[in-house]
Amino acid sequence: MHASSSSSTSPTQSFPPGFRSRRSHAKSRNGCLTCKQRRKKCDEKRPCCTLCETSLRTCTYASSDQGSSRSGESTAVPSRSSLPSPVPSPPGSFGGGLSWAQPTEQQLSRSPVASSGQGSIIDDANPYNITNSDLYFHFLHHTCRAAPSWQKDRLLLQVGIAKLALDNELASHAVLALAAACLCCDTMAQADADPEKVRHILDLGLEHHTLALEQMRTMTSHPRESDTQPLLASALVIVPFALAFQHIQHWVVRARGLPQQDADLVTPRDMILLLRGIRTTIVALNSNLVENGGSKPKSFWDTMLSSQPVDPTEAPTMPERLHTMYPILASTFYQASWQLKCRIEGALASPQVDEKIDSITETYEILNDIMSSTFLDCPRSKIPFEYDSTFSVSPDSLLAQAPGWLQNFILQRPRPSHAEPLSRSFFAFFSSAPQTYIDLLLPLLDPRTDATEGDRELSTAELLALDVYAHWLTVMLLLEKEAWWVGDFPFVALQGLVSRYGHGFSSASSLQQQWWPAAMLEVAARLKQWK
Structure with a gap:
């Protein structure tokens, strides 16, 4: 089975209720092999000793016919015969x-x-x-x-x-x-x-x-x-x-x-909905008061990691800033952002202005702030947050009862630096975007859309909504090394977007300048060929 690891924590008397403490026993050489290897005192419980059970290690006895056993199944799962659809x-x-x-x-x-x-x-x-x-x-x-x-x-x-x-x-x-x-x-x-x-x-x-x-x-x-x-x-x-x-x-x-x-069309549609829902839930928890009033005393687990400042000068540079695409994006984003802004302003100057374009303008400003904060040596002071700058935790709210380490992570302000990951600020884009923009974008990202629906002529507002989204996907290319769960998603999603809606972006490019997301996709594809 697996080799033991020193990173797993053995139970001690200081652990809160819910952890089983090991029982005392006389000195014995009949303990399990795992405890012997870790130089821990084994309680010799069969088929799995307490230490191995609480740390989910393989418990094996040298002279036992019990074999190895591992417990810790805390939840039931659905039967294999009733699996839902893969998507x-x-x-x-x-x-x-x-x-x-x-x-x-x-x-x-x-x-x-x-x-x-x-x-x-x-x-x-x-x-x-x-x-x-x-x-x-x-x-x-x-x-x-x-x-x-x-x-x-x-x-x-x-x-x-x-x-x-x-x-x-x-x-x-x-x-x-x-x-x-x-x-x-x-x-x-x-x-x-x-x-x-x-x-x-x-x-x-x-x-x-x-x-x-x-x-x-x-x-x-x-x-x-x-x-x-x-x-x-x-x-x-x-x-x-x-x-x-x-x-x-x-x-x-x-x-x-x-x-x-x-x-073809891989989209973050589910993720966007979850991000929006999480934001709503946090606001709701902050609005609901504790029934009995007052806060409970904080335990060790509640206060751990709640106030551990990290010196950015001592932290290593994040992988996404070492990505091959980083200098390319940094040197081209400003002109691309300016051209995107011109397209939005051109739509606003049209005699028949769609009211949804106002939300696209607001969304563009959020994305532009994220890109500026990421690529400029002197980023703007205004950085988009998941919550308003005036957001504060109510002392008697349900949110206030969460441990400090959890509050700090949920509510921390994304401030891109060389020592902090970019994923936080990149995903803040969808948490901060106005609901009107989200409602406009989501139907266009539905992978179940019929082919005939994807071939229809896009409205100006829909085209601009996808244009902003494509620019977000482009900067997301930096995260493939920083976050395994992102992986090839930005590359594949951008490919699918161009494949389905590429005809609609012909007006976004000219003989002098290629559409930025398509140009960066081509660069990324060539880099992958040489890896």
């Missing part, structure tokens, strides 16, 4: 409006999965036998370390959310879904990756993602104080899964050799 219908609101049938629940087998020898949780002899414990193990030992580039965010996953997943069903589903997506990407990176194996793992993640959304929808309808922490923590990981699902599904379709048109 979920995006919710109309936060976690709501799911169109697939409700799956029946049954417990997964707890039989262990043997190691493949490379730290993988997939047994080569039986690659489809992956349990919840296997996914959680992968979350602790790989996803937590690979997902965020910033150390403080990495600690938040490794400690805060990892612990919450053991105590709360909603957080467990969200964490297991993200771990499944991470495992998919790891499997795809192998030279002989099997698309059926990747699809199987992705289906497991989709099951957990579906259950997490259902529980979030129930909690947000009548929020309680006990729901605040799992709601906020789960929101941090369901968005990466929604985006990762898109490019993983696209890879599976291509690897199966299906027709190209079946995977």
Whole structure:
């Protein structure tokens, strides 16, 4: 099974209720091999000792016929016979409006999965036998370390959310879904990756993602104080899964050799809806007061990581700023942004002005601020935030009951610097954009749109909405190294956008200047050929 890791925390007497403390015993040489290797005192509980159980390690006894066992299945998952469609219908609101049938629940087998020898949780002899414990193990030992580039965010996953997943069903589903997506990407990176194996793992993640959304929808309808922490923590990981699902599904379709048109339009439609819903939920939690009034005393877990400043001068440069495309985008974005602004102003000067263009103007300003803050040495002081600058947490609100480390992450202001990831500010674009723009854009990003619908002539407002969106996708090309869950999504999504709506952007280019998103897509494609 897996080699042990020093990053997993052994239970001590200082842990809060919910963790099982090891019982005292006399000195013995009959402990499990895992505890011996880690030089820990084993309580010799069979078939799995307490230390291995709480840390989700493989518990093996040298002279026992029990075999190895791993427990820790905290949640039930749907049966394989009732899987939903591989591409979920995006919710109309936060976690709501799911169109697939409700799956029946049954417990997964707890039989262990043997190691493949490379730290993988997939047994080569039986690659489809992956349990919840296997996914959680992968979350602790790989996803937590690979997902965020910033150390403080990495600690938040490794400690805060990892612990919450053991105590709360909603957080467990969200964490297991993200771990499944991470495992998919790891499997795809192998030279002989099997698309059926990747699809199987992705289906497991989709099951957990579906259950997490259902529980979030129930909690947000009548929020309680006990729901605040799992709601906020789960929101941090369901968005990466929604985006990762898109490019993983696209890879599976291509690897199966299906027709190209079946995977042409890959969009962040689900992610946009989730981001908007999360913002609404945070505002709602800040508006609902604690029933009994007053705040409860903060425990160690509530206060950890709540105030740990990071000196940017001591932090390494983020990978996206070392991306090959970074200097190219930095040297061309200003002219591209100016040309986009001219196209919007030209539409406003038209005798028949669509009122929706005003929202596009506002959205353009948000995107321009993001690009300026990213590429200029002296960024503008005005940076778009997910929330108004006057937003503050009400002392007696449900939001105030969330631990400090979670509040700080949810409400932190995205300020791009060489030592902070760009993903926060890039995704703030959709959180900050006016609702009128979102309502205009989303129907155009629906992958289920008929071909005849995609061939219709776009209105000026629709064309400009897609134009702004295409510029956002272009800067997103920088994130393929910084965030595994982004991966090839920006490249594939931009390809699909040009394929479906490219005819509509002919007026955006001229003989002297090519349309910026298409030009950068061509550069990115050529760079991929040389990698």
